[in-house]
Amino acid sequence: MLVLPPSSISTHLHHNTRVKSYHSAKSRARYIRGIDCAPKVAHDDNYVLEWKEDIKDVITNNKSNGDEDDGDGHLFNAALFSTSKTWGKRPFLLRNAFNPDKLMVLDEEDIDMREPDEHEDEFAPLTPWPSWQDVVDIASDDDAESRVISHIPGDYSTFDVRWGALSNAEIDKWLSKAMTTAKQAENVRKETLVVNDVDRFHPPLADWIYDIFNFIPNWRMDDGQISLAEVGGGIGPHVDNYDVFLIQMNGLRSWQVGKRKIDAMEERNRLVSGIDVRVLSDWSDGQDADNTQVEEWILKPGDMLYLPPRVPHCGIALSAGCMTLSVGCRAPSVSDLVSRLAEQLSNSIEDVAVRRYTDDDLLEDGSRDKFLPGAITAKAKEGAKHLVLNALTNMMDDESVWDEFFGRYCTEPKRLRNNYPIPLEDDDDFDGANLQDVLDGRGVLYHAEGLCFSYSEIKSQGLSATSSIHRLFINGEMWQCDTAEDGMLYQTIANNRLLDGTTLLRSIAIEDDERREKTVEFLEKLVSSGLLYISVE
Numbered sequence: 001m002l003v004l005p006p007s008s009i010s011t012h013l014h015h016n017t018r019v020k021s022y023h024s025a026k027s028r029a030r031y032i033r034g035i036d037c038a039p040k041v042a043h044d045d046n047y048v049l050e051w052k053e054d055i056k057d058v059i060t061n062n063k064s065n066g067d068e069d070d071g072d073g074h075l076f077n078a079a080l081f082s083t084s085k086t087w088g089k090r091p092f093l094l095r096n097a098f099n100p101d102k103l104m105v106l107d108e109e110d111i112d113m114r115e116p117d118e119h120e121d122e123f124a125p126l127t128p129w130p131s132w133q134d135v136v137d138i139a140s141d142d143d144a145e146s147r148v149i150s151h152i153p154g155d156y157s158t159f160d161v162r163w164g165a166l167s168n169a170e171i172d173k174w175l176s177k178a179m180t181t182a183k184q185a186e187n188v189r190k191e192t193l194v195v196n197d198v199d200r201f202h203p204p205l206a207d208w209i210y211d212i213f214n215f216i217p218n219w220r221m222d223d224g225q226i227s228l229a230e231v232g233g234g235i236g237p238h239v240d241n242y243d244v245f246l247i248q249m250n251g252l253r254s255w256q257v258g259k260r261k262i263d264a265m266e267e268r269n270r271l272v273s274g275i276d277v278r279v280l281s282d283w284s285d286g287q288d289a290d291n292t293q294v295e296e297w298i299l300k301p302g303d304m305l306y307l308p309p310r311v312p313h314c315g316i317a318l319s320a321g322c323m324t325l326s327v328g329c330r331a332p333s334v335s336d337l338v339s340r341l342a343e344q345l346s347n348s349i350e351d352v353a354v355r356r357y358t359d360d361d362l363l364e365d366g367s368r369d370k371f372l373p374g375a376i377t378a379k380a381k382e383g384a385k386h387l388v389l390n391a392l393t394n395m396m397d398d399e400s401v402w403d404e405f406f407g408r409y410c411t412e413p414k415r416l417r418n419n420y421p422i423p424l425e426d427d428d429d430f431d432g433a434n435l436q437d438v439l440d441g442r443g444v445l446y447h448a449e450g451l452c453f454s455y456s457e458i459k460s461q462g463l464s465a466t467s468s469i470h471r472l473f474i475n476g477e478m479w480q481c482d483t484a485e486d487g488m489l490y491q492t493i494a495n496n497r498l499l500d501g502t503t504l505l506r507s508i509a510i511e512d513d514e515r516r517e518k519t520v521e522f523l524e525k526l527v528s529s530g531l532l533y534i535s536v537e
Contacts, residue, residue, distance in 0.1 A: 047259040048091040048295050048305075049084060074098050076304060078215035088243065088308045091257055093297055097247070097304035103208070104129035104249060128208035129249055130198060132178045132321060135226050138201045139174070140166040143418055145196040149235045149277060150189045158189070159236055159277040166193075177230045178321045190232040192317070196415065198325075199224035200450030209327055210497045213245070218494065219410040219454045222328035229253075229317035229324075236279035237314035239267055243329040245306050246315070248299040251322035255305055256283075256294045258312035280312055330414060340409055345391060352394045357384055403458050403471065404478060411452040412476035421448045421475070421530030433536045435524055438501050443536045445499040445523070451475045451531060455494040457487065474531050479522075489519060499532075 076097035086092040105127050130138075139146035142165045152158040166174065174193060199206035205224050213221065222242065226249070227235070239262060246255070262270075272279045287293060298318065299305060307313055309331075315324065345353045359380070396402050433443035447453055453474050460467035460482065470487030471480045472494060481487060485507070492507040493499065508519050526532045 046295055048093050048257055048297065049086055050093045050297075051080075051084065051095065074102070076212070081306075082215070086306060086308070090308065091311060092306040093299075094304045094306075096302050098302045100129070100249060100301040103127060104131060126202065126204045128204045129325070130202045130205060130226070132228060132250070132323060133175060134202060135193070135195055135198060135228055135323070136166065136171055136174045138198060139193055139195045140171050141201065143420065144201065145415055147194050148191055149194060150191045151234075151236065151277075152187055152189055153232050156236060156272045156279050156281060156283075157275065159272070159275045159279050161276050174228065177228070180230060180320050190230055190234070190317075192227055192229040192233040192235055194225065194227045194235065196225045197223045197417075197450055198226045200420075203446070203449055206449040207497065213327060216329055217454070218452050220329050220331060221452070222330045222414055223450065225326040225328065227324050227326070229322045231317055231320055231322075233322070234314065234316045236272075236277060237283040237312055238278050238280060239310050239312050240307070240328070241333070242309055242331055243307070245304060245327040246299075247304045247325040247327070248301050249323035249325050250301050251320065252298055252300055252318040253322050253324055254296060254298050254316045254318055256296045256314045256316075257305075257307070258294050259292050261308070261310040262312055263310065283312070283314060332410065337409070341392065341395065341405070344405060345395070352391045355387065355391070357387055359383070399458050400461065400469065403456055407454065407456055407471060407473040408476050408478055411454050411473040413450070413452075417450070421451060423530045424528045424533075433534050435520055435527060435534070437536075438499075438534060439504060439520070441501045443534050444501075445504070445527070445532045446535055447497045448531055448533055453494045453497075455487075455490045474526070477531075485515065489522075493526075493532075 074097070076094055080094075081087070081092070084092050138144050144165065146165065147161050147163045148166075148170075149159065149161050151160070177191075199209055200223070202224075209221070209224050237256070267278075267280070270280045270282060272281045283294075294312075294314075297305065348354070357380075395405065435445075437443045438445055451474060453472075455473065456471045457468050458471075460469050467482065468484075468487065469480055469482055470484075470490050471478055472490035479490070481490070489507040492503060496503055504519075504523075508516055523532070527534060
């Protein structure tokens with residue numbers, strides 16, 4: 001079921017920033033009017049599957065009660081996307097997937113910008129999608145990951161990137177870009193501002209992504225990345241190593257999509273040399289490197305394009321105020337996992353990890369007359385191979401060891417973050433609700449934005465066949481227990497971004513004072529470490 005985030009999203013503690021939007025609904029309508037959003041290149045064998053109205057009608061008429069939309073005009077949900085059968089296989093274009101008017105405030109008069117007075121204890125609610133200025137403000141934060149990518153249209157060798165927070169002068173420049181429609185001279189660099197982890201700084205977006213993409217496991221989700229671009233801006237033709245949902249928030253963007261996946265070797269051979277941006281060469285005039293015609297689609301606000309991994313694509317802003325949300329779904333590669341396994345082995349003192357190559361029979365191999373000191377023998381290579389294989393097999397065949405390794409690895413933060421999450425003891429101004437208030441129904445717990453919460457269950461070794469070990473993984477940390485009751489609590493925490501008193505009490509034996517006390521102590525530990533935080537609704 002597609003639902004909007006709960007009304008409580010505006011009252012998250014530590015997230016009270018309220019900003020104005022520099023757009024208007026009229027200006028957005030002006031961008032769209034007269035624009036033909038049909039594919040500029042028509043094919044009978046389109047690689048991109050565009051959801052047709054007659055197909056949508058079939059899906060809508062056959063949806064179960066649990067799959068109905070939320071009444072706000074949003075079309076996208078798990079049932080529809082599943083029916084498209086495009087996940088991991090081919091691109092998928094859904095027109096009017098979302099209603100931007102319900103998700104982002106564009107008119108300044110529609111948002112109350114007053115600070116709360118003595119009679120008010122709440123700020124005006126934030127909308128799920130941040131405004132242009134919201135994103136610019138985040139990009140000016142030293143703790144955010146942002147970059148400005150620029151190039152001269154038509155010349156891929158001119159791509160350049162500058163990492164880091166925006167300066168005051170750059171902030172003013174980017175705020176003015178939102179409405180800059182004047183025609184500029186040719187050979188002028190066009191800029192795109194790309195900001196990662198926007199959901200970490202804008203909690204309503206984190207709520208929205210969690211609700212909308214609830215069919216994807218927590219450990220597979222990456223972040224909500226937003227790009228702002230002036231007319232002609234873009235980051236060039238490229239491929240991603242992960243599934244991505246490209247959602248047009250405002251303005252218009254053209255997407256050129258290649259008609260096949262390319263592997264890492266072809267990507268490396270095609271990268272433009274001498275620049276710090278991964279841009280594919282041999283992409284011009286609607287043609288890919290093998291002279292196949294790329295498909296081109298114009299997305300308006302609310303449209304969504306899904307791309308599976310390794311499909312080349314290129315986005316170009318066609319209007320001022322162009323905003324695109326990218327929701328990525330990461331997956332570990334073989335090299336990622338092997339590298340981390342090697343790192344773990346190198347830090348281990350287990351016998352299997354520190355065992356060294358031996359050749360006890362060195363002097364028993366026959367006549368010394370045939371000894372060749374410069375030779376690396378087949379027997380030596382085979383012995384070294386078995387040494388490594390035995391160490392890796394020992395780790396991977398031990399269910400408990402592999403479970404801990406994978407759980408920690410896939411919930412670790414996917415990019416460097418300074419001083420995050422913020423431990424509660426470092427917040428001297430905190431004077432809000434406590435955990436008992438939550439259990440009494442006077443507040444809720446939230447996952448700290450940008451952190452991955454997951455759980456697993458494995459069979460206990462050496463115990464009865466029905467015994468299990470339950471584990472909770474958060475941000476690369478692990479907790480474990482061997483009781484079904486605690487296991488239920490772990491599942492409850494991992495499966496619910498918002499935890500109210502009723503939800504928590506279902507996983508606590510209320511009549512058992514000792515267990516209740518133990519559970520409260522555990523939750524307080526998660527809160528004090530900043531992994532969970534309390535909000536008063």
